[in-house]
Amino acid sequence: MKYIWNKKTLIFTILVILAMPLIILSSPLMNKNIVKQHYYNQKFEKALVTKIIESNLQKDHVIPNLEIGTQKLKVKILTGKYKGGIYETTNLLSRAHNVLAKENLKIVVGIRETDDGPNVWVYNHVRSNVIYFLIGLFFILMLIFGGINGFKAVLSLIFTGIMLIFVLVPMIFMGKNPMLSSILIVSIICVISFLLIGGFDKKTLAAIIGTIAGVVVAGIISYISGNLAYVTGLNVEKGVQLVYIAQDYNIQVKGLLFSAILIASLGAVMDVAMSIASSIFELHRVNENLSAYELLKSGLNIGKDIMGTMSNTLILAFAGSSLALILLIWGYQMEFTQMINMPFIAVQIIQSISGSIGIILTVPFTAAFSVFLIKNEVVVKK
Structure with missing residues (x-):
């Protein structure tokens, strides 16, 4: 059984490695009908x-x-x-x-x-030399301290970058709906990454379903909140400059806020989903007599500790990217009513809170799917 498992994982890893250059090479075919503009002479x-x-x-x-x-x-x-x-x-x-x-x-x-x-x-x-050095150092440390799992993590990261740059971006420039395109690409990234890192088992399936549910809910909440708050893709960073490019292409600017939420929250949500799924399946392995309710309750209890730190991480990430603006607000002594209603502030709050809500809801989603797969013995063949 162990030999078959390793063989399947090896074949899948090789297929992913072979697929990446094919995706890069086929990207120009996707946007061959796009009339590219030359803004710099x-x-x-x-x-x-x-x-x-x-x-x-x-x-x-x-x-x-x-x-x-x-x-x-x-x-x-x-x-x-x-x-x-x-x-x-x-x-x-x-x-x-x-x-x-x-x-x-x-x-x-x-x-x-x-x-x-x-x-x-x-x-x-x-600055490119420093950037290349840091990237190389990161990959080397991942391989040294992570071993095979580190290699798979690096492979997953490279695949994610390729999908975003060579697939999602051309799709948006082709005029495809950013929301639907982002859901599709994020789902593919999620499936490939989890299968690479977690392997072909029920735990991975639960993490995949929980992640997709979490990021989609986060995106939907951000989309609804953005409409209610009258913010659009124009209010995201560089959104105004993007409008000038959008005039020459078919970019649907309105859905970009949704896309940004899905991409920004994906990593944190994946982390939470895998942690919850691993915990529940480990609890079941140690004590197979635990009932569905007991497993679910344990998973939710574990999730309480995780969601607090991960939500904090996500909010701090957005706050860090807006530090200069925060200093300007304090320096100009803006009134609260003026500050809280600024479009950029609204976008940052919607992004961070929506992503955090996605993390929170990922916990019960993943826990419920994990318990369902365990108790109903849904078999993923190895």
Whole structure:
């Protein structure tokens, strides 16, 4: 029995690995009918600062160690069409855009093609190396300390990213309903992730059903609350800018708030669902004489401790992303009536509370499904 179980898990894992590049390669076929717009008439390439010709900088009196002013530079293009070319450019440093150039520093430059040749300007620091390092470190630590389960978790994470970027995003740009598209993609992610991590058994099935029920309820509550509070996809972060793109595509902006809730709460809800399902099935394994009521009650009791910390985690995540706004509200000494009715504040509260409600309801959903599968002996063949 154990050999068959391992064989099935291995085959499924291999199929998921093979499916991921196929999804990436087939993504352009999904959006081949989309007329893509080109909003930037410039290229962004890596460059090396070879010389500081002139520097006119002064210390900022508000932000410590920040210098503002201008620099005249010589930069050497390292990538792209103009690779190897050396150009002079003026680097403007302000509080909003501050890239302090030093000799031998690698930066990202923007290149506009003009009748007089390329116009080069300083865009930003090269941050990709740090990002790649952190991602690599995360994966390595997962593999070292997680072993096979860590590998499956990494695989699940990569699959989730691929589904969101190469499937959900094109579907939204194709004009598909964001709510229905999100439910479909979230459900697929949930099923694949749980099967990879939990395997083919009744516990995994209970966690899958509980997760899908929890995130859908969270999304529905956010959708209804958003309509009652008169907030739409325009009020989510970058929503106003998205409207200008939506004019050129078929994006249904109204349903984006629902999609954001489903995606944001999925991880926490999956965690809660698996914890509850594992606990109930373990209780049943230890004592098969426990009644359905006793199992359900135990699952709900376990869930009380879990839902408190997970809901807190979700709310703090949203609060952390809005910290700058919270500081502005306090700094401007806004009245409560003014603050609580701001669209962005309403969106943040609806997102965090709806996600937390999804977590709370995941507990009874998963517990009930787990007990049902145990007591009715619904068999998932191994």
